[in-house]
Amino acid sequence: MRLQGKLAIVTAAASGMGRAGVERFVREGARVAAIDISAEALDRLVADFGAGKVVPIVADLSTPDGARDSIDQAVAALGGADILWAHAGMPGPASVENLDIDAYRKAIDLNVTSATLGAGQVAAHMRARGGGAIVFTSSISGLVGSMMSPIYSAAKWAVVGLTKSLALALAGDNIRVNVVCPGLADTPMKAGFTGRSGDPAEAAANEAKVVGAVPMGRLVKPGEVADAVLWLVSDEASFVTGVALPVDGGFTAR
Structure with missing residues (x-):
């Protein structure tokens, strides 16, 4: 088991990539504090993976208090922290024209501020245990510009800079920090990128456009991203830090 005895925290843990990450961390021997805004989804997570292995924590990570307090609750429940996967994020506004400033701020808060505060809150606990591993979630939109999601792209570029x-x-504290950069994934958040107008035909056309630009010709699966994160937090990546790892079927290889 690659994470035997490790204490892990995962944010946005109850669906999509985060849920896949919890499954893999538990399978590899970790105890996991799962942070999410949905109490019902967390209950399903615990039922599926075990109350002794998964600790549910309900929090709104778009607020500073939620971002900080949830990490403190996780550390208290686990008795420490070796791993943080700061995965929370959202698409944000589709255009900078007539920008809804509240929607903009929420996107920045969830994508960037929650990651920053989470890392800041957990670092001392990792230091006390002799080190640890932090992984953020960015996106291919944090490596190349996104015509459909300029606010998301700006936020995810910030996450890559934060990582480095x-x-x-x-x-020097033996805390490794990396970031995973997925392509468009088949998750509940997909519609927030491809179908903002609510028009199914537009969503299908946008998805086809994205898939057409991926050399491997499909969307990324949540488990494929979770597998990349599992490697980054494991001892197999013990000399890997500061890396922005695309999981994108070759999209950013051009």
Whole structure:
């Protein structure tokens, strides 16, 4: 087991990639504090993977108090922290024209601020255990521009910069910091990118456009992203830090 005895925290843990990550972490021997805004989805997570292995924590990570307090609750419940996968995010507004400033701020808060506060809150606990591994979730939109999602792209570029900076700052504490950059994934959030107008035909056309630009010709599966994160937090990646790892079927290889 690659994570035997490890104490892990996963945000946005109850669906999609986060849920796949919880499944893999538990399978590999970790105890997991699963943070999500949905109490019902967390209940299903615990029922599926075991109350002794998964600790549910309900929090709104778009608020500073939620982002900080949820990490503190997780550390208290687990008795420490070796791993943080800061996965929470949202698409945000589709255009900068006539920008809804509240929607903009919420997107920045959830994508960037929650990751920043989570890392800041967990670092001392990892240091006390002799080190740890932090993984953020960015996107291919954090590596190349996104015509459909400029706010999301700006936020995810910030997450990549945060990763590289913290990798340097925390290396001396044996805390590794990396970021995974998925392509468009087949998750509940997909419609927030492809179908913002609510028109199914437009959503299908946008998805086809994205798939057509992927050399491997399909969307990424949640489990494929979780597998990449599992490797990044395991000892198999013990000398890997500051890396932005695309999981995108070759999209960013051009």
